[in-house]
Amino acid sequence: MNYIVVVNGKPEGPYDFEHLKKMNIVAGTFIRKPGMDDYKEAHEFAELRALFGFSYEKTAPQYFASFDQRLLASVIDYFILFLVYILLILLSFAFVKEQGERITFALLFLPVIPVFKFIYGVFAEASVKQGTIGKRLLSIKVTDLKGSRIGVLTSFFRNLAKILSVAPLFFGYLYSFLNKKQQCFHDAAAGTLVIKDRLL
Known part of the structure; x- marks a missing residue:
């Protein structure tokens, strides 16, 4: 494994594991491995903690998803x-022959979509992936205020609070423009963040 190390503000390397042992690596030294989008501090790497005896101190997130990213994720x-719903409706037409009944059947279950989105959002955001397919x-x-994975109860409360974010006039979503962490009302209420990886 090769490591790029920031020394005096400039990236140097790549260095192998053995070479790192000879360097003056401290817990806050910025290091990057192949495949990473950005640098991390040395104490964030398990193998370097074992090598240098660093303790792991999880840092709070610094990069937050913008309103347009979150909106696009929701649209996705x-x-x-809707694609799944249309597919199921088309399959149901094999059993429902009358055109009037087909239209009624299609419209009758339309309100199920936001309900399913709510249930899906609760479990997806509390999962290992920490987000829906769109995210x-x-x-x-979605994380807690320290960047860790949230539980199902927190996720449930967060998604339930989205109802208040919608009314009146989507103010709860516009609230994200009023704070540095770009939290919507439901994020502030549930104590959550929507974060992103910094891109070089």
Whole structure:
């Protein structure tokens, strides 16, 4: 494994594991491995903690998903749900022959989509992936205020609070423009963040 090390503000390397042992690496030294989008501090690498005896101190997230990223993620999720819904409706037409009944059947279950989106959002954001398909495609995820994975109860409360974010006039979503961490109302209420990886 090769490591790029920031020394005096400049990236140097790549260095192998044995070479790192001879360097003056401290817990706050910025290091990057192949495949990483950005540098991390040395104490964030398990193998370097074992090598140098650093303790792991999780740092609070510094990069937050913007409103347009979150909106696009939601649009992607609803688009996928609508595609699944249309597919199920088309399959149901094999059993429902009358055109009037088909229209009624299609419209009758339309309100199920936001309900399913709510249930899906609760479990997806509390999962290991920490986000729905839309969020994962945009490389953003839901965390607590320290950047850790949230539980199902927190996720449930967060998604329930979205109802208040919608009314009146989507103010709860516009609230994200009023704070540095770009939290919507439901994030502030649930104590959550939507973060992103910094890109070089």
